Amino acid sequence: MSTRSADWDEAAVRDLHAELVELHGAVGASDAHGADSDADPGEGVRQLLTTILSQNVADANTDRAAESLFSRYDDFAAIESAPTDELAETIRVAGLADTKATRIQRALAAIREETGGAYSLAFLDAMGTEEAKEWLTEIKGVGPKTASVVLNFHFGKPTMAVDTHVERVSKRFGLVPESASNARAHDVLDATIPDELTYPMHVLLIEHGRTHCSARGPDCDNPVCERYCDCEWC
Structure with a gap:
């Protein structure tokens, strides 16, 4: 019992x-290193986008979609500015492609606006866990699971x-x-x-x-x- x-x-x-x-x-x-800027400043962003891709889909298809996404576009700016239907087709294997494409571009826009132009989540490291989670979940389509994956796995937050x-x-x-x-x-x-x-x-x-x-x-x-x-x- x-x-x-x-x-x-x-x-x-x-x-x-x-x-x-x-x-x-x-x-x-x-493997969390505690600060996005300590290594590749875009690694936390990459993890956020990959976690969005992973929503309601098997790991193998997440991996295929992520490989397709990051090989097609040169950088995060290109992903954000891509035609949404083109982006959706690029990540089609992840399922819910139209929804996830919109979420990815919305997340990138929120990060760019917060940082004044940089695609980095390093600013989350200085926040408390709840504040950082609140910031992430204010992005429509980023729920507590997606936020927690990024905060725990990348930043080591509890x-x-x-x-x-x-x-x-x-x-x-x-x-x-x-x-x-x-x-x-x-x-x-x-x-x-x-x-x-x-x-x-x-x-x-x-x-x-x-x-x-x-x-x-x-x-x-x-x-x-x-x-x-x-x-x-x-």
């Missing part, structure tokens, strides 16, 4: 993390990116209320997971969702599910 949401204090989360590590192995440190695996496992374990929206799940997990465990817990919850706690026909014969899960198969 799972620990219910009211009982998830820091010690309980650390226990869950330890048991997930025991089952799946330790997670290495994030905010959980809640994909379908993280949301499903978190609800089955009682970390997040079953009725919570995806946006609410982000808020709950950010408040519950200790900052230094945000990235490893993200990776471990995804791994557990893929290998054991799948949406249909999960494999509950493992010590983590036996202790924490409350799904109908356990």
